Amino acid sequence: MNTEKPIVIANWKMNPQKEEEAVKLAKLSDKREVVICPPFIFLNSLRKEIKKAKLGAQNCFFEKQGAFTGEISPKMLKGYGCEYVIVGHSERREYFFEKEEDIKRKIEALLEEKITPIFCIGEDEKNSDSLKDQLKVLEDISLKKVIIAYEPKFAIGTGIPYNVEEAEKKKVLIKSILVKIKGKEEEAIIFYGGSVDSKNVLDYIKKAGFDGILVGTASIKEKEFEKMLKNLSL
Numbered sequence: 173m174n175t176e177k178p179i180v181i182a183n184w185k186m187n188p189q190k191e192e193e194a195v196k197l198a199k200l201s202d203k204r205e206v207v208i209c210p211p212f213i214f215l216n217s218l219r220k221e222i223k224k225a226k227l228g229a230q231n232c233f234f235e236k237q238g239a240f241t242g243e244i245s246p247k248m249l250k251g252y253g254c255e256y257v258i259v260g261h262s263e264r265r266e267y268f269f270e271k272e273e274d275i276k277r278k279i280e281a282l283l284e285e286k287i288t289p290i291f292c293i294g295e296d297e298k299n300s301d302s303l304k305d306q307l308k309v310l311e312d313i314s315l316k317k318v319i320i321a322y323e324p325k326f327a328i329g330t331g332i333p334y335n336v337e338e339a340e341k342k343k344v345l346i347k348s349i350l351v352k353i354k355g356k357e358e359e360a361i362i363f364y365g366g367s368v369d370s371k372n373v374l375d376y377i378k379k380a381g382f383d384g385i386l387v388g389t390a391s392i393k394e395k396e397f398e399k400m401l402k403n404l405s406l
């Protein structure tokens with residue numbers, strides 16, 4: 173197992189369609205600072221192919237085992253080499269009606285297996301207050317065990333990146349909400365996600381000061397992703 177901290181989390185979502193495409197993509201994403209989150213069915217072949225990158229999953233269930241058709245437990249994921257799991261992605265909140273209490277249970281179940289949750293939060297234009305409710309999930313959870321991924325809904329998959337200065341302000345806001353929730357200052361790992369590409373990636377890290385990025389669309393475009401990694405000197 174490698175120990176470098178991740179900087180790039182590649183969320184492939186429901187892509188690609190074939191295993192050979194997944195293997196090809198994984199090989200060119202195979203850097204120590206990258207976490208590859210493929211669809212579940214590719215985990216087994218990818219863990220044999222990748223040498224440096226870390227493996228993650230896009231979701232899990234909070235129960236350990238039993239009659240839960242279609243679900244996958246944290247322990248199963250651990251068995252396939254997953255060190256990270258995305259929880260609370262806005263697509264899961266929107267299309268699968270995941271609520272704060274489900275997300276909290278998932279985070280707890282992952283921590284029990286010593287898997288790092290990548291906890292996604294994000295507001296829409298109409299409801300910027302929602303960050304507070306979402307972050308409350310972390311009330312009793314040690315922040316050093318979690319990656320918080322801030323993804324404004326309107327920037328996800330739209331190709332319209334969020335203004336870097338605004339994103340930085342939201343990072344500051346998130347930190348101040350966390351201080352209120354936790355009652356003390358605790359160091360938080362905060363990533364940015366939403367239409368990150370090879371051109372804007374350095375802005376979110378160097379200018380806005382995010383600890384890393386969560387990438388969807390650009391992570392499944394070979395040339396674009398290679399360019400992004402190169403720009404990050406990975």
Ligand code: PGA
Nearest residue numbers: 328329366367387388389
């Ligand atoms: P995007 O997706 O990079 O395509 O905006 C990011 C995400 O959904 O995590």
